[in-house]
Amino acid sequence: MTDVKKIATRVSYGETLVELGAEHDDFVVFDADLAEATQTGKFKAAYPDRFFDAGIAEGNMMGLAAGVATTGRVAFASSFAMFAAGRAFEQIRNSIGYPHLNVKIGATHAGISVGEDGATHQCNEDIALMRAVPGMTVVVPADDVEARAATRCAYATDGPFYLRLGRLAAPVINDPDTYEFELGRAIVMREGTDVSIVACGLMVSAALEAAEALAAEGISAEVINMHTIKPLDTETLFASAAKTGRVVTVEEHSVIGGLGEAVCAALCEHAPVPVKRVGVQDVYGESGPALDLLDKYGLNAEGIASAVREVLA
Numbered sequence: 001m002t003d004v005k006k007i008a009t010r011v012s013y014g015e016t017l018v019e020l021g022a023e024h025d026d027f028v029v030f031d032a033d034l035a036e037a038t039q040t041g042k043f044k045a046a047y048p049d050r051f052f053d054a055g056i057a058e059g060n061m062m063g064l065a066a067g068v069a070t071t072g073r074v075a076f077a078s079s080f081a082m083f084a085a086g087r088a089f090e091q092i093r094n095s096i097g098y099p100h101l102n103v104k105i106g107a108t109h110a111g112i113s114v115g116e117d118g119a120t121h122q123c124n125e126d127i128a129l130m131r132a133v134p135g136m137t138v139v140v141p142a143d144d145v146e147a148r149a150a151t152r153c154a155y156a157t158d159g160p161f162y163l164r165l166g167r168l169a170a171p172v173i174n175d176p177d178t179y180e181f182e183l184g185r186a187i188v189m190r191e192g193t194d195v196s197i198v199a200c201g202l203m204v205s206a207a208l209e210a211a212e213a214l215a216a217e218g219i220s221a222e223v224i225n226m227h228t229i230k231p232l233d234t235e236t237l238f239a240s241a242a243k244t245g246r247v248v249t250v251e252e253h254s255v256i257g258g259l260g261e262a263v264c265a266a267l268c269e270h271a272p273v274p275v276k277r278v279g280v281q282d283v284y285g286e287s288g289p290a291l292d293l294l295d296k297y298g299l300n301a302e303g304i305a306s307a308v309r310e311v312l313a
């Protein structure tokens with residue numbers, strides 16, 4: 001997919017905040033000394049009176065965002081996923097989740113593809129943390145088009161919302177003229193009959209590549225973009241699993257607590273089928289070029305295809 005346009009979802013997020021700022025005056029944006037990296041700096045430049053930098057104090061930032069939300073405004077709070085979900089977990093749980101406030105967490109630089117920043121910054125646990133917060137919506141956009149739509153959805157959706165965004169430029173796989181985002185409704189990107197590949201984020205494009213390669217081997221793979229991790233679209237999941245009889249989940253996140261476990265939990269209770277989880281296998285990341293790391297950890301088309309062959313065998 002080298003000829004496909006690529007855009008980092010964090011860029012889509014920053015640009016969409018500016019668009020929303022022109023349309024609505026009832027929200028503010030917070031950042032924690034990373035506005036250039038998270039792309040909220042674009043909003044700061046356009047609407048400096050509605051932007052607040054909390055400094056390197058993510059817990060305080062979440063508290064400030066919660067306070068603003070109690071006044072009837074919408075608050076976006078942004079930082080790297082490791083700091084937003086990890087360092088500020090208590091404040092998210094107790095100050096945002098518990099009172100069910102209208103705070104939207106724009107968490108960028110998630111997963112192995114953070115690259116050279118290494119294990120300390122490669123958050124592979126944030127989906128697990130945010131899924132566990134009662135009432136928290138969790139969305140992982142696959143590309144630029146979906147990230148823009150998801151950011152708008154976050155603004156329009158009542159209650160706490162976790163938006164997981166990436167540093168690495170992702171292939172644009174959706175058509176902006178026809179794409180429709182529906183919270184909690186997965187998208188079947190490719191029909192298939194032999195196996196269901198359920199992916200999110202950066203891994204959706206890799207899953208489509210894997211499906212194309214598998215087709216040459218006579219394997220028909222259905223590819224589902226499960227952009228909403230919570231609430232999970234069990235209707236689409238169960239229908240696909242019933243058709244194919246086998247499922248492979250793919251995520252740029254630990255296999256513990258993320259998309260794979262959400263899928264397994266739903267299937268084992270209502271539609272049991274064999275499942276293979278592709279993701280970070282209970283290890284820390286390491287420093288290196290993003291694409292090389294994705295290859296090393298099997299988070300690529302070949303890794304997905306291998307998992308499909310294994311579950312079919």
